[in-house]
Amino acid sequence: MNGAESLLTTLLNNEVEVCFTNPGTSEMHFVAALDEVDGMRCVLCLFEGVLSAAADGYARMARKPASTLLHLGPGLGNALANTHNAKKGNVPMVNIVGDHATYHLQYNAPLTSDIEAIAAPVSHWVHTSTASGAIGRDAAEAVRQAAGHRVATLMLPADVSWGDNPNGAEAAVGPLPAATVPQSRIDQAVEKLQSGASCMLMIGGVEVSRERGLALSRIGKACGAQVSSDTFPVRIARGEGSAVLGRLPYLAELAIDSIKDVEHLILIGALPPVSFFAYPNVPSEIAAEGCDVLQLAEPGEDIDQLLESLLSALDAQAVEPDVQALDLPPLCSGALDVNAAAQAIAHFLPQDAILVDEANTSSTFTSAYTTSARAHDQLCLTGGAIGWGLPAAVGAAIACPQRKVVALEADGSAMYTLQALWTMAREDLDITVVIFNNRKYSILELEFGRTGARGGTPGPKAASTLSIGNPDLDFVALAQGMGVSATRATTAEEFNTQFEAAVNSRGPRLIDAIVPTVF
């Protein structure tokens, strides 16, 4: 077998079964190997920013990495923003980046670049395979690294791909076992939780499954501590039957206020909370100055075992957790706004839906109403690089073909990776997309004020830069141009009817929801 076949076989032996790709000439032997080695689902994307977020969404829902196949430095560059998001969310990913043949690099052909240098800032692990005989071992190591909630990027020179590999493929290596949280840290946490001081347990940077949420709720109730997720959960179980958890607000001013009385902040996976951006005269750190912050667990550590230890140490196993009851909002009528759309979304959201949330300012309403909707998982943007939502929905739908995916998407963010719609159509994915089309970078209007620039009021040139009307984007036409059925809603009644129809049919649908801005 050649290097490419060894690579593909090794990935499959290690349960990497999906490859999101946009290949080029240097990857043709990998592409050829797809027909020689059985079992890899290869999903073509029209732009690399689509495939990296698709791999992210897939991994969050499949709880194992997908692979990507990228074309040289520029292909990796196109994938960089969404790989950044995956890295910040500790989402496993195995990137395969084709390169020129090893002997060809010295000639500085037009597509030559320092791929390792481009990969390093967005990867936990970077390696260039330099021999066909080594590619199986290298690929197995990439998967092993990725399985520890990490982004692994492996460069595949063309001659490594096409050369004969006498060593064949590697067998399954199994993931690195998650490190146990040291008992000393658990003891510290227990001491704080039992101290009578005001405590908050905050989970983040890892999946908050239903079980984890319920365990947290029990622990919190047992010792009177608040329990919360971070601002942008990687994946969180919500709706009926999930634990009642707080969530740290996005706006630094509100976040600071929300935890100003917390004396002990105990972090499970989450990083110490900080302002998303810096603003003149707003502190960077969210926790109050005297607050004691304990990093109880890192994202790669064994979170489930930790929660068991806390349940046991605090004698909390039998405590009744606070559980979310079903409470569906009524449907609205009249003019469409984000509030009316949010009520309909919460009203009709199907059981076990996957809610991919990149609605930015519009999320304020949708997140509030869906808290008490039917049980679902929500995925959020973890690294702040917009253009993640639509392709993340692609990946989630491929990981969970039996579940409805609902992608809530801001108009501005949608335009970064709109090519995801084409893959939704091509793969006939069961996704309902709602575009909140307010014709603004609404978040930036809000942020302009918060930064205090020009007294908080944009002049005409600045205002023009924050507006994406003129011309208005017609998402119905854009979706249809990529083979996705689409409708436009300008009244609440239209939105209600269209959303109900979309979630009750299979396949990709898009609703262009014309709404005023929230702020």
Next chain:
Amino acid sequence: MNGAESLLTTLLNNEVEVCFTNPGTSEMHFVAALDEVDGMRCVLCLFEGVLSAAADGYARMARKPASTLLHLGPGLGNALANTHNAKKGNVPMVNIVGDHATYHLQYNAPLTSDIEAIAAPVSHWVHTSTASGAIGRDAAEAVRQAAGHRVATLMLPADVSWGDNPNGAEAAVGPLPAATVPQSRIDQAVEKLQSGASCMLMIGGVEVSRERGLALSRIGKACGAQVSSDTFPVRIARGEGSAVLGRLPYLAELAIDSIKDVEHLILIGALPPVSFFAYPNVPSEIAAEGCDVLQLAEPGEDIDQLLESLLSALDAQAVEPDVQALDLPPLCSGALDVNAAAQAIAHFLPQDAILVDEANTSSTFTSAYTTSARAHDQLCLTGGAIGWGLPAAVGAAIACPQRKVVALEADGSAMYTLQALWTMAREDLDITVVIFNNRKYSILELEFGRTGARGGTPGPKAASTLSIGNPDLDFVALAQGMGVSATRATTAEEFNTQFEAAVNSRGPRLIDAIVPTVF
């Protein structure tokens, strides 16, 4: 004035008058300054891959850099592929990349990344401004660096932007003077050219203006040398009245054959020619083994002075250059194919048009026919990273509002940065876009065969990966969705009528040309 105002003023003082942007929160003070400092044309793009190629296209036509404004590491990542293209083409560019406030970086907020590391592989010069008082000087240095045919990337932390700058703005610093080509190299070249051996002068990596082309033709005729451009000229004057120059073919096999008898290859700006990709059993180097290669001039050296020196040394000033005569092909009828479209394009191409060429396989025909069209400039993809053409047309149109821009674009490449259409509509740019819609990555079908993978014949999974039909892309709908008038052509007659109408009216138009593949 604050740092942002100092920066903007300094850019304007140094004749950087256009800023292609997609800003975020950390850039709000820069955005605010647009209304405080008069004179910067700010062009909003919906995706950073659009704005970097727009800056490239602008600089090629304006012969001076534009600035970009990018949002942190992911924004720069999105711009990376087209910045790579600019770097490979030695096109001046001043990138301003916003970053978190200097004091905020330590907290590792979600959008924190190593921006300098991301910038380095695609920049000639990288610098982070760390104080408001230094930003004027840093900006002037960035422009000075860029003016030397270089990509300069300057990081602008938010607090440097909003902080008071007691030093104000910098005055014009003027570009670094182009280095003179050493006389010893000129003497070597003249000796070779007069040796009676088979010589070729190849120009590349710099603009081939009409004057430069004619000078080269005179020099070649004076001493019997072949004269040629490289494969993908940065900018080249073509059509009626331009010099007759050869062009190195793209396919390595053809390129090798085309210069197999050349004994002395003398390079002006161009790099030693190499195969675009590596292929099993094809040499990387294009020049024959015994060929003597002289790097006569680097792209940053004074090419015009060099050509004067050669003209003088070879007594070639009075030699009549080989000049292209006007020869317009007739119009075709019947089924539309690339040949028929190419004849219509050459037939109707307006005087002084700017032909932005990213048609890939379809370029074979369009380039052939437009050789004898009315005088025009052609811009080509210099770094191999597709998704350059449509936004490069945006930049060219902004640089030259009196000239018609014709963008010839492959369907696959168009989908990388299709958001460029929206900026065309917003700015009412005079661009005619032709999409060669063959529903394939046709170049990859060709390349699959050339790599010899799987005997050169894709299996069904590979074939699916090379096809972008299913669903077919409807570029009429996609263009209309972004406010650009569009029509579809399926016959030669339809194409002829639509192209003639488009080039004879002002404003953006798109033609979705449904064509079979060329190969």
